[in-house]
Amino acid sequence: MALAAADTYVVVLALTDMMTGVGIGIDALQRATPIISGFLLGYIAVLPLIGRLADLVSRQRVLLWCLLVFVLGSAVTALAVELPVLVTGRVVQGVGGGGLVPATLALVADLWPAQRRGTPLGVVGAVQELGSVLGPVLGAAVLAVADWRAIFWLNVLLGSLLAGAVLLAGHHPLGRPRGIPLVVGLSALGAGGLALAAPAALATHLTLGLAFVPFAEGSTSRVATPIGVAALALALVWAVQTSGRWWPVLRRADLPGALLLGAALGCVVLTFAVADPEAEVVGPLGLVLLPLGALAAALYLWRHRTSPEPLVARGVVRGRARSALVVSLLVGVALVAVVVDVPVLARLTLTDSPTDASLVLVRFLVAVPVGALGGGGLVRWRGDGAVAGGGLAVAAGGLWVMSGWGEGSLTSWDATLVLAAVGLGVGLALAPVNNAALASAPVHAHGVASALVVVARMVGMVVGLALLTAVGLHRYYDAVASLPDQTDAAALVGAGLVQVQSVFAGAAVAAFTGAVASVGLGLRRPRA
Secondary structure, three states: OHHHHHHHHHHHHHHHHHHHHOOOOHHHHHHHHHHHHHHHHHHHHOHHHHHHHHHHOOHHHHHHHHHHHHHHHHHHHHHOOOHHHHHHHHHHHHHHHHHHHHHHHHHHHHHOOHHHOHHHHHHHHHHHHHHHHHHHHHHHHHHHHOOOHHHHHHHHHHHHHHHHHHHHHOOOOOOOOOHHHHHHHHHHHHHHHHHHHOOHHHHOOOOHHHHHOOOOOOOOOOOOOHHHHHHHHHHHHHHHHOHHHHHHHHHHOOHHHHHHHHHHHHHHHHHHHOOOOOOOOOOHHHHHHHHHHHHHHHHHHHHHHHOOOOOOOOOOOOOHHHHHHHHHHHHHHHHHHHHHHHHHHHHHHOOOOHHHHHHOOHHHHHHHHHHHHHHHHHOOOOOHHHHHHHHHHHHHHHHHHHOOOOOOHHHOHHHHHHHHHHHHHHHHHHHHHHHHHHHHOOHHHHHHHHHHHHHHHHHHHHHHHHHHHHHHHHHHHHHHHOOOOOOOHHHHHHHHHHHHHHHHHHHHHHHHHHHHHHHHHOOOOOOO
16 A cells, blocks of 8 residues: 555656656646546546455455556556556556555454454554655655656566565465466567567567557557557457456446446546646536536446445445545545645745755655554544544644745744644544444445545545635636736735635635534444
């Protein structure tokens, strides 16, 4: 989980280099949006299905397959020289990285009874947030000695080592490999690797180089080549040969329901992740995607009512679990506001360096895992709602103070206290939310319950960022329009501060609402 969390944030530093690597100029930043939104799409849209699979088969098997998918996506990303391949690699990475979360949380539910899950859930939350802290640091360290591709090759190495560890600890959770499918699968991987790498010794060879020549004249694609098509064909053959092992599980997991719910979530993610907040909250693409998402959601609800074994088992979203989803969504709103806008505030008032501005955020990011550990320990003695509500109330107070920050605020000693308090408050809510959702869900649905909590938090981050930024920019433009001299640099900085303050104020409202909603998690600790 630390590896997947680190990869979520590592791209921020490497984005411009990745754009150059696939032939996109720095002035075409909007074209690079799919590099980030693709990862989010893979991460969020497939989570309910993977959570359901974690309830049907061994958790270790799901962990292992997710690690292998993550490694495959990292390798494709590292080898990409064209944008579609790079985005595909990021989507595959998101699927593998996101799937690790519900399987891990379900493992906690397997290994600890409901009254003792607080501390391990706190550890899991702390490790995940620690990965978010270390991700940019790791990326900066790699970029100091190598190019951006080395980041993803490091993912391949670490993911492979972790997969090997799970395999050794799990007593062959994949089952015994079969001869012909194994050969076909390895051949597909080898051919695909050669197609994307296109080694000069082979690509320029008089005879062997024909396999690397694109079908379309003037094309530079490495996929639309004889060897690229051969790799895709071998992958299809492998899927058919092994379908007897995975197709029955997918059918039992309610694949139609997963496709409908995934489509609904994907439409939401793409609507808000690719919109330009300077121009609109919902762009032209969103005007098409949102109705499609609503239709997919309606069809999923119909499927949920009529299917004998729906994707989300009946009884999962009830009682405390409903409150857990609401609180998780609001935690995502508060979290993303700080992560995005504290560096913006630092750029406006403190430094011109993006790296130095990001380092200001460390005071918050370090406090989140500490709060997660503390929240996990506290739920052993207090109710989930009391711990989460208290933490979010502290976070709301800190964010309200931040909504009044301006010139010089980040240099004062109390800024560290406020950022640490907000981080601790947000962290305190993580373990209680997961604990309440797991305790409320049936034993056979812990995987999908965990997945829904993560989905709610990620949707809160994506949608919350878009809405808060849009509101902030609206106030910014109003402030600029009221300036007597719109070329006054100091006055423009003041208008920029209005935008950041608006985002913090909105995040404070979200955190306070989450504190109120935490009452539904239960203020008293349930009896054993």
